[in-house]
Amino acid sequence: MSKLSIQSLTKTFGSGDKTVTALENVTLEIDEGEFTVVVGPSGCGKSTLLNIVAGLELKSSGQAVLGGRRITGPGSDRGMVFQSYTLFPWLTVRENVEFGLRIKKMPKTERAEIARKYLRLVGLAEFENALPKELSGGMKQRTAIARVLANSPDMLLMDEPFGALDAQTRLQLQDLLLDVWREEKATVLFITHDIDEAILLADTIHIMSNRPGRILESIHVDIQRPRDHRVTLTPEFAAIKGQIMDLLWNEMS
Amino acid sequence: MATTSKNRCFAPGTGLTLLSFLALLGLWSALAYTGSVKELFLPKPHKVLTAFVQMYEEGILLTYSWDSIYRVMVGWAMAVVVAVPLGMFIATSRRCAAVFGPLMEFARYLPVVALVPLTLLYFGIGDLQKFMVIFLGTFFQLVLMVADSTARVPKDLSRAAATLGASRAQTYRLVLVPGALPGIMDDLRITIGWAWTYLVVAELVAANSGLGYMILRAQRFLAIDRIFAGLIIIGLLGLGTDFLFKWLTRITVPWSEKA
Ligand SMILES: Nc1ncnc2c1ncn2[C@@H]1O[C@H](COP(=O)(O)OP(=O)(O)OP(=O)(O)O)[C@@H](O)[C@H]1O
Ligand SMILES: [Mg+2]
Numbered sequence: 001m002s003k004l005s006i007q008s009l010t011k012t013f014g015s016g017d018k019t020v021t022a023l024e025n026v027t028l029e030i031d032e033g034e035f036t037v038v039v040g041p042s043g044c045g046k047s048t049l050l051n052i053v054a055g056l057e058l059k060s061s062g063q064a065v066l067g068g069r070r071i072t073g074p075g076s077d078r079g080m081v082f083q084s085y086t087l088f089p090w091l092t093v094r095e096n097v098e099f100g101l102r103i104k105k106m107p108k109t110e111r112a113e114i115a116r117k118y119l120r121l122v123g124l125a126e127f128e129n130a131l132p133k134e135l136s137g138g139m140k141q142r143t144a145i146a147r148v149l150a151n152s153p154d155m156l157l158m159d160e161p162f163g164a165l166d167a168q169t170r171l172q173l174q175d176l177l178l179d180v181w182r183e184e185k186a187t188v189l190f191i192t193h194d195i196d197e198a199i200l201l202a203d204t205i206h207i208m209s210n211r212p213g214r215i216l217e218s219i220h221v222d223i224q225r226p227r228d229h230r231v232t233l234t235p236e237f238a239a240i241k242g243q244i245m246d247l248l249w250n251e252m253s
Numbered sequence: 254m255a256t257t258s259k260n261r262c263f264a265p266g267t268g269l270t271l272l273s274f275l276a277l278l279g280l281w282s283a284l285a286y287t288g289s290v291k292e293l294f295l296p297k298p299h300k301v302l303t304a305f306v307q308m309y310e311e312g313i314l315l316t317y318s319w320d321s322i323y324r325v326m327v328g329w330a331m332a333v334v335v336a337v338p339l340g341m342f343i344a345t346s347r348r349c350a351a352v353f354g355p356l357m358e359f360a361r362y363l364p365v366v367a368l369v370p371l372t373l374l375y376f377g378i379g380d381l382q383k384f385m386v387i388f389l390g391t392f393f394q395l396v397l398m399v400a401d402s403t404a405r406v407p408k409d410l411s412r413a414a415a416t417l418g419a420s421r422a423q424t425y426r427l428v429l430v431p432g433a434l435p436g437i438m439d440d441l442r443i444t445i446g447w448a449w450t451y452l453v454v455a456e457l458v459a460a461n462s463g464l465g466y467m468i469l470r471a472q473r474f475l476a477i478d479r480i481f482a483g484l485i486i487i488g489l490l491g492l493g494t495d496f497l498f499k500w501l502t503r504i505t506v507p508w509s510e511k512a
Contacts, residue, residue, distance in 0.1 A: 056412050076418030086413035090431045090508045099427075100417035131508050144413075151417055 002029040003187050004053065004155060009062035011048050022048040024212035025062070030155075030189060030204075035181060037190045037198040039244065040208030041251060046191045049213065050159050053189060054080045067154055076100055079148030083160040085140045087132040093143050094119065094128035100151035111150075118146035121180060138169035142176070149184060158190045162197070174200055175228045182226060195248075196232055199223070199240050207247050216247055296478040301485070304478040313467065318486060321452060321464040324380055328387025329448040336392050337437060340399025345429065353396070361393035365451055369458050378459040383452060390451035391444040398444070402436025403429060435502070435509040442498035449491055 011023040022045035030036045040046050051057035053064055055074035064071045066078065079100075087096050094115045101111035119125050122142040132140060141161055148156060162170045174197060181188060192198055198205050205219045221240060223231050231237050278298065284290045285297045296304075308314040342349040343357075368389055376382035406429055414424045456465025464483050471479035502509070 054412075054416055056415065074412075074415035076416070078416060080413065080416040082409050082413060084407065084409045086407070086409045088410060088414075088428065088431070089510075090434075090506070099414070099419075103418045103423060103427075133508065133510055147417070157416075 003032045003034070003067060004030040004189065005063075005065045006049075006053070007063050007065075009049070009052065009064060010060050011045070011052060011057070012060045021212035023052075024214050026208075026213065026215055027062075028206055028215060028218070030187060033185050033187055035188045035190065035201055035203045036206065037192060037202035037204070038206045038208060039191075039193055039195060039198045039248075040213060041210050041248065042193065044208045044211050045213030046193075046208060047159055050080075050157050050189065050191055053155075054078055054157050056080075076104070076151050077154045078157055079151055079153035079155070080157040080159070081141070081144050081148055081161040083163045085132070085137065085144070085164075087135075087140055087143055087147075089132045091132075092128065093124060093130050093132070093135070096132070096143055097147045097150050099147060114150050115146070118150045119143075121149070121183070122146045122176060136169075137165050138173060141165065141173060145177070145180065149180065149186075154187065156186050156188045156190075158188065160192055161190075163192070163194075170194075170197070171229050177201065178227060195241055195244050198244070199237055200227060200229060200231060205240075205244065207244060210251055216251065219243065293475070293477065296481050300478040301481045304476070304482040308467075308479065308482065314486075317463055317467050318490070320462045321456065321487075322490065324383040324455075324463065325387060325445070325448045325452050327380070328384035328452070329391060329445050331384060332388045332392040332395055332444070332448075333441065336395035337399050340396045340401075341403045341429065341433065343396065343400040344403035344433075345425070350400075354400075357393045357396045361397065363389075365390040366454060369455065372455075373459055378461075383455045383460070383463075386455040387448045387451045391447050394447070395440060395444045398440040399433070399437055402440055403433040405436060406432035435506045438498065438502045438506060442495065442502075445494055445498070446491060449487065449494075453487065 006026055006028050009023055009026040010021070013020045013022055026045075026049060028036075038046050038049065048057060052059050053066075053071060055071050055078065071078075087093075088099065091099065094112065097115040097118055098111045101114060106114075116125065116128065119128055122145055124139060124142055124146065127135065127139065127143075132143070135143065144161070162173050165173065178201065180186070188201075190198075190201060199221055202221045205221060207216045207219070208214065209216045219240065223234070223236050223240075281295070282298055285292070285295050305314065308317075339349075339353065343353050344350075365386060369386060372382050372385045372389070376385050410428050410432055411424050414428045419427060452463070453465040453468075456463040457469050460466040464487055468480050468483040471477075471483065
């Protein structure tokens with residue numbers, strides 16, 4: 001049985017004659033340990049999909065089930081990394097990473113240890129006492145990833161987490177995410193509109209249509225792992241990229 | 254260059270600030286000592302200094318100042334204690350916003366000066382009436398300002414907290430309160446300035462102590478030097494309060510981009 005199961009999910013915003021249908025009949029399955037990426041045109045409902053899985057948004061119909069349990073609200077079993085910087089500015093880097101553990105009432109020394117472990121994993125061990133305002137954008141997102149991992153969620157949800165970063169930092173963080181994913185055996189649902197990023201990261205790519213968002217096609221990426229950004233130069237990569245671009249071009253015209 | 258600026262013990266710009274005050278004093282002296290403005294309207298600076306000394310010796314300088322400070326603090330604190338929680342609730346609860354929002358908007362357009370006669374009728378001329386004038390002058394605005402500061406805490410921070418397992422109450426306590434704090438500190442700083450204004454209004458109308466009363470009495474005796482002395486004290490107290498709040502902001506929210 002799959003880890004996350006989304007069945008004919010539909011989401012309509014607003015009421016009366018001003019309704020907007022953001023998602024229509026979206027169905028997809030994600031297996032344990034799978035890296036799933038959703039790509040699609042701007043405004044097609046990608047964030048809406050992720051927010052529903054995160055429990056931050058209510059569905060209109062259909063269902064989303066994680067590990068056999070229906071999703072009804074937000075919870076620490078699904079960690080989310082946002083495109084905007086969401087570190088708490090009044091907490092140090094380590095206190096940010098400890099946030100979820102503090103809520104779980106874990107003793108101080110124990111949670112500091114866990115926080116340090118994940119800060120090491122994302123390469124920020126020396127910055128544990130820094131304040132967010134002292135970090136670069138890339139460092140902020142690394143911390144956000146560590147914060148989510150420290151909470152040991154069943155699933156990682158990422159909504160264009162690298163969208164606000166410059167090209168080089170983005171490459172670094174993509175490679176870092178691949179390492180982390182392998183090490184943690186995480187199940188990931190990742191959203192992007194960067195096709196290269198999608199192919200580099202994904203086991204499966206779901207391509208969404210224009211609004212109302214539907215799944216147009218699901219593509220398996222069989223490029224050998226472990227990967228890093230050099231795979232973007234291979235012919236297999238180019239073939240998949242061509243296929244996705246055709247789909248999206250058709251959708252846009 | 255970097256090291257010299259680090260070793261300086263005053264904030265950059267202190268010299269310019271001092272200069273602006275000196276320029277004002279210079280202009281005043283020029284107008285007063287040359288007799289371009291009649292002494293009836295503009296006292297000579299040294300006369301004002303003498304007025305300070307006299308009032309100090311009469312024992313009214315400190316007691317009146319203290320009376321005014323006390324009234325501002327209590328009246329303003331009464332407003333703060335109610336306005337801060339109420340403002341936060343308005344920002345976070347739609348129902349609360351529906352109940353109180355328009356009411357506050359209505360009330361804040363009532364000119365406080367027009368309410369002074371009513372406060373005299375209801376509360377007499379004692380300290381309570383001063384508190385009420387200050388309260389009415391700052392409360393409604395402060396509620397709306399706090400609501401605004403709370404609403405400006407990025408939604409994604411609360412959403413991130415929720416996905417990390419925080420309940421609504423925990424999100425409130427651990428995200429909204431600290432997140433709104435820099436804005437609220439600013440709101441407090443601004444409204445305590447207004448509190449001073451309304452205090453002086455209240456004291457000018459009816460009081461038997463305080464800086465406003467001192468100015469009013471000086472005017473009756475055409476003691477322009479004392480009027481100026483009173484104005485200078487009020488200005489200095491305002492300046493001091495502002496400094497105090499900037500310092501408090503640095504202490505309480507050192508993480509803020511403003512600090
Ligand atoms: N709270 C809301 N109320 C009304 N409409 C909304 C709301 N949230 C999203 N929408 C609409 O739903 C549609 C999908 O929005 P969504 O944010 O999911 O798109 P997206 O695919 O994430 O876009 P982008 O790539 O630009 O981030 C958009 O047309 C948007 O205007
Ligand atoms: Mg989006």
